[in-house]
Amino acid sequence: MSEVLLNERKQSVLFGQAEITYVVNWSDRKTLAIHVYPDGEVVVDAPIAVSQIAIAQKVKKRAAWIFKQQMQFAAYPPVMPERRYVSGESYRYLGRQYRLLVKQGSGEHVKLIKGRIVVETADPENANKVKALLLYWSRSRAQIIFSERYHICLKLVAKLGIEHYQGFQLRSMPKRWGSCTGQGNIMLNPELIAAPKECIDYVITHEFCHLKIRNHSPVFYKLLAKVMPDWEIRRKRLN
Numbered sequence: 001m002s003e004v005l006l007n008e009r010k011q012s013v014l015f016g017q018a019e020i021t022y023v024v025n026w027s028d029r030k031t032l033a034i035h036v037y038p039d040g041e042v043v044v045d046a047p048i049a050v051s052q053i054a055i056a057q058k059v060k061k062r063a064a065w066i067f068k069q070q071m072q073f074a075a076y077p078p079v080m081p082e083r084r085y086v087s088g089e090s091y092r093y094l095g096r097q098y099r100l101l102v103k104q105g106s107g108e109h110v111k112l113i114k115g116r117i118v119v120e121t122a123d124p125e126n127a128n129k130v131k132a133l134l135l136y137w138s139r140s141r142a143q144i145i146f147s148e149r150y151h152i153c154l155k156l157v158a159k160l161g162i163e164h165y166q167g168f169q170l171r172s173m174p175k176r177w178g179s180c181t182g183q184g185n186i187m188l189n190p191e192l193i194a195a196p197k198e199c200i201d202y203v204i205t206h207e208f209c210h211l212k213i214r215n216h217s218p219v220f221y222k223l224l225a226k227v228m229p230d231w232e233i234r235r236k237r238l239n
Helices: 052-061 063-074 127-160 190-194 197-209 218-227 231-238
Strands: 004-007 010-015 018-027 033-036 042-047 090-093 096-104 109-113 116-121 168-170 178-180 186-188
Touching: 010 052, 018 052, 018 063, 033 063, 042 052, 052 063, 090 127, 090 190, 109 127, 116 127, 127 168, 127 190, 127 197, 127 218, 178 197, 186 197, 190 197, 197 218, 197 231, 218 231
Parallel strands: 018 042, 096 116, 168 186
Antiparallel strands: 004 010, 010 018, 033 042, 090 096, 109 116, 178 186
């Protein structure tokens, strides 16, 4: 029998000798969803009417899956050190590694030149200025590339009877690559521009499938597999 420990949104449930700690986000949604993030954190998105006991029982039922996800994430490389925005740092763009070159210039530009991301600015020693230029450039590129992939993926899911006309929004999300709201709004993390296009397609298609099935049940992944049979390979590479 499990023991539920309650503390505001942060809760835990005992599964045998192991304790699973999780955070609950209650919202106006119809289904309950469990997420495991790269740092090992477990987050439950739950309808307002669902009780804490019912949530704990659901978490316990998914315990084996939760432990598996946490073990997979634990095997990933450590988080990169904080950036200093100086020449020589490595940056990813569409799945490839690029070296940063910061140089003095009369204007302020960011360009891809011969395997380098070149930042030109009148104040190359100003890390905040370099950071702002890079963020503006990467966000601009994300808007262009994601728009291209959005329309490609929309044609892909049309065979599932899925339609979407709202486009997408860029939103910085510390623990998600993308999300789909209950109103059908699709959010994409601009940092996804670091990933290869096939991984970007996976995230967009994943969110499109949530327009039909809101949870992450086996039925959801069966639907996703109909249009993207190699989704697991893409997700693994993305993570």
